[in-house]
Amino acid sequence: MITAGIDMGSRTVKVVFLEELKVDGAPQLKWGVKGKHIMFPEDLDADQAAEKAFNEALQASGIAREQVRRVVATGAGRKQVKFAHEDVTEVSAGAKGTVFMCPSARTVIDVGAEEGRGIKTDADGKVVDFAGNEKCAAGAGAFAESMSRALQLSLKEFGEASLRSDKTIPMNAQCTVFAESEVVSLIHSSTPKEDIAKAVLDAVASRVTAMARRVGIEGEVALIGGMVHNVGFVQSLKTALGVDNMLLPDMPEYVSALGAALIATEGKA
Amino acid sequence: MIANYGYKDGSGEYYISIDTDKCIVCEAGRACLGACPKGMFEIISDDYDDEVAAVKQQFRRSLAFDCAQCKPAGGYTTLPCVSACTPGAIKHSW
Structure with missing residues (x-):
């Protein structure tokens, strides 16, 4: 099953596809090369930008639109993604995606183009506290x-x-x-x-x-x-x-989109 | 989950914190909705499908001004929203 997360940020749109694979009979989630983001052109509406980013990502990853079972949107413009089945706040998506990539993380700091936020999360990526x-x-x-x-x-x-x-x-x-x-x-x-x-x-x-x-x-x-x-x-x-080490996931701007895709696999948002 | 709605600016830190775990089953009958003179609270379905109180979007960047009339200078000795929320889910940072 393939799900998609789309993060409509203030400056960029990020798309991640997540594929559930059966490896030795056990389900595993795979994601990677399947993200694509574009800058918001000045003359483009947010809903058009979402559509464009999604189509570009589909093309780049060789996935047909019909293969994507569920799309969850997040980010400041999440309500603009007309084709999304659900939307979740960037807080929940950020926590979910971070714990997936860095399982030991319990405090998430998300600094995007227009807003920063601090999130405390549990081991399942569920938000405990946020500001x-x-x-x-x-x-x-x-x-x-x-x-x-x-x-x-x-x-x-x-x-x-x-x-x-x-x-x-x-x-x-x-x-x-x-x-x-x-x-x-x-x-x-x-x-x-x-x-x-x-x-x-x-x-x-x-x-x-x-x-x-x-x-x-x-x-x-x-x-x-x-x-x-x-x-x-x-x-x-x-x-x-006052910390010496900080977890810095690969492709950090895609983490919230990944979180949205993970929430999409759970079938509810 | 503790949701902090608000901001920090040059004059201080203005957050209303809502402990949504206490809010899911509200023992006060959603009294916060009627208690706030400005009607700043609303019930939303959060990302975990729980029905919880939240500060309406339009008030989140002007709390210092919107809450001023309920602060001691406005003649109140206790905050109406905090008093109405008997489970103690609502807190102000200032």
Whole structure:
């Protein structure tokens, strides 16, 4: 049986197909190459983007649409996925997908483009406690992206630059808009780019840590979402949380879509 | 599950926590729905198909202002939602 999870994020759509295989008579779940995501083009509706991403993923993985028994949507735009059988919150999907990939994880930190959240989960991937920030993007990827643009660095360079700094510059602004003006002030005062990059990523990490502390940090901590690709952020978050090791799953931006596909296999959402 | 609805900003941390395990079988007859003067609570079916209380989406980013009239400065000594929820599922962080 093949199920699909589709994560309609703020910036990208992620699709994962999950196939249940019988290996030596025992059911096993396999997933892997079958995800595909596209950036939201400016002129495309969310429901069209979902359809497009799903079709591209089907094509890329050689699966016929009829073979997909159940589709579960998640993410900020989950209600826009008209062809989904059910939808679940990104909190439940994130926890489910993380525990599948990192079975020892009990605290999940999910930092996407527009929102970060802290989730406490049990061994089955069921949410025990969660907190997000409903108000502001300052603890999320879009903020880091906007700041990297202000510094005229690519996102990759931005993360790597922050690792070269050992300075701690507190950013007082709590809002993306004001933080950008603070970054501009730092640029004008000839502060090195790497120090500014570290200040920005420390500020994001500090906000995310506050959410994680609200739910309580227990067991091993896993980080999912697109910000895992930012090496500077991962380091800032480790420092802010006071942990040496953090579980970083492969293809971290697909974990919530995987969680949705797993929930689809359970037949309820 | 403890669901925290709200946000943190420069002025503080504003979360309403709902312990949904206490909420599934509500001993208070969903009193929170009528207790909040602004009608901020609703009953939703969560991802585990449980009928639980939640803070309505439109209030989640303005709790500091929406709850202000029920705080001590507004003349209340106890919060109506917290008092109405006799199982003790609702808590405010501020």
